Amino acid sequence: MSAKPLFILVCSEEHEKIQMAAMMASVAAVSETQVHVFISMGAIYPFKKGLSDDQRYKGGRFSQVLKDKKAPDAMMLFEQGKELGDMTMHACSMALDVLGWEEDELIEGLFDGCLGLTKFLSDAESGELITL
Amino acid sequence: MSERKVIDARGAFCPGPLMELIAALKLVQIGDDIEVLSTDKGTVNDVPEWVAKVGHEMGETIDHGDHWSVIVRKAK
Incomplete structure (x- = not known):
């Protein structure tokens, strides 16, 4: 394992940022770095169960390119990171609260539960924090 | 006897080929x-x-013109 774990805080629902978070998380996780992903604010929307690609991914010009070229799906990359590496994903409890969502409305098998920001930030003191 | 498995990741974008490997x-x-x-x-x-x-x-890494072959041996 690499000395410093990587903490990725995602708060934008922009497709390009979700894609970058998924790429960083999955590649770092399979490269023997411990990865912890925290999904908050609008970034929670794309993680809702049962959406089509167009409903799930909203973004700028590059988002359309990612869809047209069939770049690896961000949700699939998060899943691969968890499957093949040492990675956890948590949904922000505040984001779920304000939306009135339950944890079971999120894509199955992706999340390790809900977490508060305080706990995530406290854990992140031991590693590198990236915010998207 | 070691074996070679071929993964055809042609057409996949980063980090698809790495994840498939x-x-x-x-x-x-x-x-x-x-x-x-x-x-x-x-x-x-x-x-x-x-x-x-x-x-x-x-x-080896072999350039075939329209694609590459990248060969990796499992060591652990």
């Missing part, structure tokens, strides 16, 4: 080779970087 490595024996076919230019640099970091062995 890693998934395949989990399923083969130590000493076996995986040959990744890729049209993604980044694969030629990314795979050796990953292999060096995690401790497998890099084999």
